[in-house]
Amino acid sequence: MQNLRIPGPTPCPEEVLKAMGQQMINHRGPEMAAIMKEVAEKLKYFFQTKNDVLVLTGSGTGGLEAAAVNFLSPGDTVLSVSIGVFGERFAKIASIFGAKIIALNFEQGKAADPALVKKALTEHPEIKAVLVTHNETSTGITNDLKPLASVIKGAGKLLLVDAISSLSSINLPVDEWGCDVVVSGSQKGWMVPPGLAFISVSPEAWKANAESKMPRFYWDLAKHKASIEKGQTPWTPCVSVIVALHTALIMMEKEGMQNIFKRHQKIADFTRKGVKELGLTLLAEEKYASNTVTAIVATEGLDVKKLLKIMREEYNTVLAGGQGPLEGKIFRIGHLGWVTENDIKVTLDNLKLALPKAGFRS
Amino acid sequence: MQNLRIPGPTPCPEEVLKAMGQQMINHRGPEMAAIMKEVAEKLKYFFQTKNDVLVLTGSGTGGLEAAAVNFLSPGDTVLSVSIGVFGERFAKIASIFGAKIIALNFEQGKAADPALVKKALTEHPEIKAVLVTHNETSTGITNDLKPLASVIKGAGKLLLVDAISSLSSINLPVDEWGCDVVVSGSQKGWMVPPGLAFISVSPEAWKANAESKMPRFYWDLAKHKASIEKGQTPWTPCVSVIVALHTALIMMEKEGMQNIFKRHQKIADFTRKGVKELGLTLLAEEKYASNTVTAIVATEGLDVKKLLKIMREEYNTVLAGGQGPLEGKIFRIGHLGWVTENDIKVTLDNLKLALPKAGFRS
Numbered sequence: 001m002q003n004l005r006i007p008g009p010t011p012c013p014e015e016v017l018k019a020m021g022q023q024m025i026n027h028r029g030p031e032m033a034a035i036m037k038e039v040a041e042k043l044k045y046f047f048q049t050k051n052d053v054l055v056l057t058g059s060g061t062g063g064l065e066a067a068a069v070n071f072l073s074p075g076d077t078v079l080s081v082s083i084g085v086f087g088e089r090f091a092k093i094a095s096i097f098g099a100k101i102i103a104l105n106f107e108q109g110k111a112a113d114p115a116l117v118k119k120a121l122t123e124h125p126e127i128k129a130v131l132v133t134h135n136e137t138s139t140g141i142t143n144d145l146k147p148l149a150s151v152i153k154g155a156g157k158l159l160l161v162d163a164i165s166s167l168s169s170i171n172l173p174v175d176e177w178g179c180d181v182v183v184s185g186s187q188k189g190w191m192v193p194p195g196l197a198f199i200s201v202s203p204e205a206w207k208a209n210a211e212s213k214m215p216r217f218y219w220d221l222a223k224h225k226a227s228i229e230k231g232q233t234p235w236t237p238c239v240s241v242i243v244a245l246h247t248a249l250i251m252m253e254k255e256g257m258q259n260i261f262k263r264h265q266k267i268a269d270f271t272r273k274g275v276k277e278l279g280l281t282l283l284a285e286e287k288y289a290s291n292t293v294t295a296i297v298a299t300e301g302l303d304v305k306k307l308l309k310i311m312r313e314e315y316n317t318v319l320a321g322g323q324g325p326l327e328g329k330i331f332r333i334g335h336l337g338w339v340t341e342n343d344i345k346v347t348l349d350n351l352k353l354a355l356p357k358a359g360f361r362s
Numbered sequence: 363m364q365n366l367r368i369p370g371p372t373p374c375p376e377e378v379l380k381a382m383g384q385q386m387i388n389h390r391g392p393e394m395a396a397i398m399k400e401v402a403e404k405l406k407y408f409f410q411t412k413n414d415v416l417v418l419t420g421s422g423t424g425g426l427e428a429a430a431v432n433f434l435s436p437g438d439t440v441l442s443v444s445i446g447v448f449g450e451r452f453a454k455i456a457s458i459f460g461a462k463i464i465a466l467n468f469e470q471g472k473a474a475d476p477a478l479v480k481k482a483l484t485e486h487p488e489i490k491a492v493l494v495t496h497n498e499t500s501t502g503i504t505n506d507l508k509p510l511a512s513v514i515k516g517a518g519k520l521l522l523v524d525a526i527s528s529l530s531s532i533n534l535p536v537d538e539w540g541c542d543v544v545v546s547g548s549q550k551g552w553m554v555p556p557g558l559a560f561i562s563v564s565p566e567a568w569k570a571n572a573e574s575k576m577p578r579f580y581w582d583l584a585k586h587k588a589s590i591e592k593g594q595t596p597w598t599p600c601v602s603v604i605v606a607l608h609t610a611l612i613m614m615e616k617e618g619m620q621n622i623f624k625r626h627q628k629i630a631d632f633t634r635k636g637v638k639e640l641g642l643t644l645l646a647e648e649k650y651a652s653n654t655v656t657a658i659v660a661t662e663g664l665d666v667k668k669l670l671k672i673m674r675e676e677y678n679t680v681l682a683g684g685q686g687p688l689e690g691k692i693f694r695i696g697h698l699g700w701v702t703e704n705d706i707k708v709t710l711d712n713l714k715l716a717l718p719k720a721g722f723r724s
Contacts, residue, residue, distance in 0.1 A: 002387070008598065009387075009598065012386055023377040024372065024555055026368055057557060058424070061579045196598035218421075236371065241600070277603040
């Protein structure tokens with residue numbers, strides 16, 4: 001089997017693949033309603049929230065669009081706290097739909113500084129909402145969300161969080177930290193294929209939704225809320241991934257939420273240690289290094305494109321390159337969802353052999 | 363096995379389910395690019411077009427939203443030719459994003475009249491684009507699209523077609539009839555699960571796209587066009603349904619496009635004949651009765667809700683009810699995609715037994 005070590009899509013367990021291959025059922029029938037209701041409850045558990053958690057058919061980016069267009073109005077001032085490509089994407093979406101963006105961008109590989117967020121909020125009292133990335137997939141950084149949320153909620157702002165590549169793998173107690181809207185994606189830590197985005201909505205966010213004037217139809221969360229109470233979605237959903245998710249959530253409950261977090265922490269530590277032992281340099285400030293994806297700087301003559309090709313063709317291991325301004329400058333190892341320490345051991349063993357062939361001088 | 367006889371999701375062949383259960387691959391890797399490029403070419407064949415055909419992760423409604431927001435601007439006058447719930451939905455989406463809708467609504471169960479469309483276009487020269495449903499799933503009507511397209515293109519208007527539940531099952535030569543934008547959905551005649559929408563875009567529509575001012579990001583088709591040329595999508599797609607579609611398209615090529623149309627015609631004729639022999643009444647004007655879904659009027663004391671329950675619980679057969687104003691007034695039999703005459707024979711045999719139990723006096 002191919003060792004798929006990108007930060008999503010992630011490999012799926014056999015049970016999940018079996019569920020993916022199940023015959024179609026009526027998306028408005030009682031079997032689907034039972035599954036949908038259980039899925040919604042189990043998602044709430046992993047989101048650590050009493051808020052509604054809605055299931056959208058689309059990619060994570062669709063979830064970000066839903067987060068923007070349901071709670072903002074054209075002309076609203078929005079603070080974008082960005083630490084990479086996905087932070088910028090979130091801001092871009094809000095901007096396209098008419099929000100005025102105040103951009104607070106941090107250097108690639110660094111986390112967001114709560115003090116600077118506080119400063120921006122003080123300087124711009126007109127800010128209505130704040131966009132924050134929990135885990136920036138492009139740089140392998142996990143923001144310390146708790147103090148960020150504290151500053152943002154302390155200032156009475158709406159907090160919209162991109163947790164696409166963290167939630168389920170890294171602790172994010174949505175209610176405790178006061179996150180109003182939180183987005184995740186099925187192909188990340190949830191051990192199922194891409195096709196679904198999940199979004200939690202706080203009571204305060206629902207109030208903003210009632211007043212929000214950005215145009216929406218497909219992503220209209222009020223329609224999703226009305227439907228999920230019947231165990232349905234307003235439009236025909238990606239039935240197979242929902243059925244597979246139901247299976248995956250049961251597996252995740254068996255492993256235990258805290259054990260999943262610990263496993264990701266342990267495997268991430270093992271990855272970072274192994275990478276450094278190979279003489280490689282981590283992009284991330286280690287205090288904020290992500291437990292789901294590790295970004296490695298292409299130092300010492302390393303040709304990233306060549307390395308990815310050799311790893312794929314000679315070692316059956318698929319790694320990810322850099323995105324946007326980091327293309328060619330870093331490569332990334334995904335370690336989220338259905339992953340063991342051995343998957344990483346094999347990856348590191350192969351990297352050791354492949355690196356010199358790709359120009360790396362350790 | 364359950365006899366799933368709703369107009370989508372439709373049952374999937376064993377080969378397609380096996381493809382659904384395949385392990386994840388890199389959505390930006392060479393294996394996926396090869397599949398995507400073949401899928402795009404094969405879709406063009408079934409759309410009977412040289413236009414771009416783009417693959418979106420979302421439901422058919424997402425495809426309709428993409429059709430609206432990519433080619434229109436707020437304030438544009440748009441003629442909505444509607445013959446049911448899905449026609450109204452298309453207009454509603456365009457309206458929410460700022461189009462001025464001139465509604466030309468036809469009675470439920472009737473097809474659109476090209477002469478009245480022509481009249482509306484003459485009376486309102488400010489009309490920029492026309493929304494037309496090819497096959498109205500809620501009433502089981504197939505519009506005679508050729509003369510409608512002729513009138514609309516003759517007047518120089520942009521033609522946006524909802525062919526979600528027809529394309530691949532009912533002849534729709536996109537280029538020959540001059541359809542600018544055509545939307546279909548994976549869970550209909552394509553024999554794969556829900557999760558994807560397909561959309562074809564003519565050169566004239568791309569010109570409109572360049573000038574269109576409706577806000578868009580997730581559904582931005584220019585981004586999809588740039589990506590598909592690399593065998594990719596701009597956002598992580600529903601990989602499994604794409605892999606399954608690749609399998610289904612090969613099966614469809616083997617059967618042959620004309621043979622698929624003939625099979626749907628034959629099975630639809632068989633359905634309508636059988637339904638009438640049971641003493642039931644078709645909703646559709648028979649000349650325009652759809653080859654993918656048959657709507658039946660609840661006459662002679664028939665309790666639709668009860669009938670659907672009895673058919674599901676006692677006869678393992680799942681039928682669809684009515685939608686919107688037709689709820690409780692009709693029921694529907696889906697016969698599209700992976701369907702044989704025997705599937706319908708079983709359905710009709712069971713209906714014969716279930717009808718009297720649901721209050722029907724023949």
